Amino acid sequence: MTVAEIQGSGISVRGLTKSFGSFRAVDDLTFEVRPGRVTGFLGPNGAGKTTTLRMLLGLIRPSAGEALIGGRRYADLSSPMQVVGAALEATGFHPGRSGRDHLRVLAATHGIPDARVDQLLELVGIPAAARKRAGDYSMGMRQRLGLAGALLGDPDVLLLDEPANGLDPEGIRWMRGFMQHLARDQGKTVLVSSHMLSEVEQTVEDVVIIANGHLVREGTMEELHGEPSALVRTTDPAALAAALERAGIGSAVEDGGAALRATTGDLARVGDVALAAGLPVHELRPLRTDLERLFLQLTEAPEHRNRNLAGGELVSGDPDGAAPPVRAVGDGPPVGQPAGGVPARSGARHTDVPAPAEETR
Numbered sequence: 001m002t003v004a005e006i007q008g009s010g011i012s013v014r015g016l017t018k019s020f021g022s023f024r025a026v027d028d029l030t031f032e033v034r035p036g037r038v039t040g041f042l043g044p045n046g047a048g049k050t051t052t053l054r055m056l057l058g059l060i061r062p063s064a065g066e067a068l069i070g071g072r073r074y075a076d077l078s079s080p081m082q083v084v085g086a087a088l089e090a091t092g093f094h095p096g097r098s099g100r101d102h103l104r105v106l107a108a109t110h111g112i113p114d115a116r117v118d119q120l121l122e123l124v125g126i127p128a129a130a131r132k133r134a135g136d137y138s139m140g141m142r143q144r145l146g147l148a149g150a151l152l153g154d155p156d157v158l159l160l161d162e163p164a165n166g167l168d169p170e171g172i173r174w175m176r177g178f179m180q181h182l183a184r185d186q187g188k189t190v191l192v193s194s195h196m197l198s199e200v201e202q203t204v205e206d207v208v209i210i211a212n213g214h215l216v217r218e219g220t221m222e223e224l225h226g227e228p229s230a231l232v233r234t235t236d237p238a239a240l241a242a243a244l245e246r247a248g249i250g251s252a253v254e255d256g257g258a259a260l261r262a263t264t265g266d267l268a269r270v271g272d273v274a275l276a277a278g279l280p281v282h283e284l285r286p287l288r289t290d291l292e293r294l295f296l297q298l299t300e301a302p303e304h305r306n307r308n309l310a311g312g313e314l315v316s317g318d319p320d321g322a323a324p325p326v327r328a329v330g331d332g333p334p335v336g337q338p339a340g341g342v343p344a345r346s347g348a349r350h351t352d353v354p355a356p357a358e359e360t361r
């Protein structure tokens with residue numbers, strides 16, 4: 001795959017806004033999602049994740065702004081199934097039909113051979129169950145069937161809404177590995193939504209965090225973790241702080257002055273400095289950012305506090321009349337060809353946030 005092809009299959013959301021009556025579910029949202037990476041689309045319940053995904057898929061019409069896949073609006077894709085696959089809700093299956101038949105019907109309407117269906121059922125780990133009625137499936141099996149449906153057209157872009165819901169620990173591990181394989185080995189753009197950062201922190205390379213319809217943070221997991229640092233406990237923290245400073249390492253007091261946080265992840269160096277200064281080290285360990293605390297800080301800041309949960313007018317379907325409210329996984333977009341040309345990722349990062357939450361004990 002060439003660089004141009006890879007860049008051509010990203011996601012670009014610009015100034016995206018969606019109002020339901022007077023209620024703004026998505027508010028001037030701008031972010032980019034890169035190919036070849038798994039990106040977490042995160043936010044608390046009601047933050048606007050599903051609404052955004054539905055706009056990307058042309059299921060509802062934006063009130064303003066645009067949601068582009070490979071540089072194009074969904075409605076302008078001539079072969080959407082080969083460009084984007086989505087697993088939004090694992091509920092859109094005919095209960096009396098087997099999982100296999102569900103996929104075969106879907107495949108047939110898009111000229112995809114049955115062999116692909118069986119290959120995918122194998123790939124997602126439900127080859128035998130696929131012959132049973134989908135109505136008897138567990139939530140985890142429906143998730144896997146939904147994923148198979150999303151992959152039918154071998155799209156470059158995958159949108160997965162809370163795919164770990166209902167999976168057992170082994171299923172979650174499998175799903176993580178599978179998403180990483182799709183992104184890293186196949187160069188696909190994988191956007192996975194979740195309301196918990198901890199659920200996806202081991203899977204995703206990038207994050208887009210929203211709250212109350214607004215973007216609160218966009219960046220890599222590394223950026224979210226912040227600069228590495230180390231906690232060091234000794235008998236004379238002030239003397240160690242001075243020694244560290246002479247060695248070019250910054251520090252700050254922790255634990256009410258009983259310990260120091262050194263601004264380096266190089267534990268050996270901190271230990272060596274203490275030894276050279278003749279100070280005993282009673283504790284020395286890396287300090288990790290408490291991501292769950294950071295997530296709460298980001299999404300519960302007063303300006304982002306979740307007004308959504310307080311209500312808002314519930315409208316069934318889309319008042320703009322763009323499309324039906326719910327669509328089955330992988331439901332029938334027409335056949336055509338892949339899109340191209342997504343603009344380069346913006347270097348800008350959102351930083352209207354408190355300092356990273358740090359775990360100190």
Ligand SMILES: Nc1ncnc2c1ncn2[C@@H]1O[C@H](COP(=O)(O)OP(=O)(O)OP(=O)(O)O)[C@@H](O)[C@H]1O
Nearest residue numbers: 020025045046047048049050051308313314315317
């Ligand atoms: N058709 C609709 N009419 C009115 N309000 C709606 C409609 N669809 C969504 N909303 C509201 O928009 C807000 C965002 O909903 P959305 O489903 O996008 O959030 P979410 O981040 O996906 O949440 P969750 O994690 O709970 O699925 C919610 O307050 C929701 O009630």
